[in-house]
Amino acid sequence: MAFNRKLKTIFGEIAELYEKSRPDYPKELFKDLIKISSIKKDSKILDVGCGSGKATIQFANLGYNLIGLDISRELIKIAKRNSTKNVKYVIGSFEKTKLPKNYFDLIISAQAFHWLNPEIAYFKSYNILRSKGYLIIFWNFQKYNNKPFLKSIRNLFKKECPNFPTSKPHSIRKYKLKLKSAGFKAIKRKQYNRNIKYKKTDYLRFLESHSWVNSLEKNKKIRLLIKLNEILDKQKEPLEIPIGTVVVIAKK
Numbered sequence: 300m301a302f303n304r305k306l307k308t309i310f311g312e313i314a315e316l317y318e319k320s321r322p323d324y325p326k327e328l329f330k331d332l333i334k335i336s337s338i339k340k341d342s343k344i345l346d347v348g349c350g351s352g353k354a355t356i357q358f359a360n361l362g363y364n365l366i367g368l369d370i371s372r373e374l375i376k377i378a379k380r381n382s383t384k385n386v387k388y389v390i391g392s393f394e395k396t397k398l399p400k401n402y403f404d405l406i407i408s409a410q411a412f413h414w415l416n417p418e419i420a421y422f423k424s425y426n427i428l429r430s431k432g433y434l435i436i437f438w439n440f441q442k443y444n445n446k447p448f449l450k451s452i453r454n455l456f457k458k459e460c461p462n463f464p465t466s467k468p469h470s471i472r473k474y475k476l477k478l479k480s481a482g483f484k485a486i487k488r489k490q491y492n493r494n495i496k497y498k499k500t501d502y503l504r505f506l507e508s509h510s511w512v513n514s515l516e517k518n519k520k521i522r523l524l525i526k527l528n529e530i531l532d533k534q535k536e537p538l539e540i541p542i543g544t545v546v547v548i549a550k551k
C-alpha cells in the first residue's frame with residue numbers, strides 16, 4: 300500500500316499514547332547536526348511537525364532556542380507541558396503558516412516531513428532558510444528482519460493493515476529528487492542504529508501508536524492487538540528491538 304497522507308491528523312487523536320510510547324532520537328544525531336549546520340546558541344531553528352516535542356526538547360536541552368510548529372493542538376499541549384523556556388510553539392500547518400523568508404539557520408523535521416504536502420514543503424523550506432542554511436529531516440524506523448517474531452509482526456501488519464507502507468520508506472531517492480528540484484545542494488544520508496529494550500506492554504503500545512494500526516476500525520484494531528499480544532507472549536523480556544534512525548541533510 301502506498302503511503303496515505305490523509306492520516307496526518309491521527310497522532311493528535313492519540314496524543315498521550317504517542318508521547319508515552321515513541322522513542323527519542325540518538326544523542327549523536329544532535330551532536331552531528333549541530334556540527335554539520337555550524338549553528339550557534341542564538342541561531343534561528345524551526346522544528347516542523349514537532350508533535351509532543353520529542354526532538355524539539357532533546358535539542359533545546361542542549362542550549363538552543365527553537366520554534367516548534369505542529370497542526371495538532373493536543374500534541375502541542377503535551378509539548379508545552381514537558382518543555383523548557385527556550386522553545387516557542389506555534390499551532391498550524393507548515394503549508395499555511397506565514398513564516399519569514401531567508402530567516403532560519405536550520406530547519407529540522409523529525410518523523411514528520413513525509414506528512415507535509417510535497418508540492419509546498421520543499422520550496423517553502425528552501426525559501427525560509429537563509430543562504431547556506433540547512434534542512435535536516437530524520438525519522439526512526441523499526442527493523443523487522445533480524446528476529447522471527449518481528450517478521451511475524453511485519454507479516455501481520457501486511458495482512459491486516461491496509462495503510463502499512465510496504466514500499467521502501469527509508470530510501471532517500473525521492474527526497475533527493477524533490478530537494479534538488481527545490482534548489483538544495485549537498486544532500487547526504489546518515490543512519491544511526493541502536494537496540495531499544497522494551498517490556499512487552501510498552502512495546503505493544505509502541506506498535507499501537509503507528510498510523511496503520513490506529514486507522515483500523517475499532518473491531519479490526521482490537522483483533523490485531525490480540526494477535527500481536529499472542530506473538531509477544533511467547534517472547535522473553537526485555538524485548539530488544541532494533542531501531543534505525545535515518546537522517547537526510549540538505550544545504551541551501
Ligand SMILES: C[S@@+](CC[C@H](N)C(=O)[O-])C[C@H]1O[C@@H](n2cnc3c(N)ncnc32)[C@H](O)[C@@H]1O
Nearest residue numbers: 348349350353369370371392393409410411414
Ligand atoms: C509522527 S509525528 C512526529 C512528531 C515529532 N516530531 C516526533 O519526533 O515525535 C508527525 C507530526 O507531524 C504533524 N503534522 C502532520 N502534518 C503536518 C502539517 N502539515 N504541518 C505541521 N505539522 C504536521 C502531526 O501533527 C504530528 O505531530
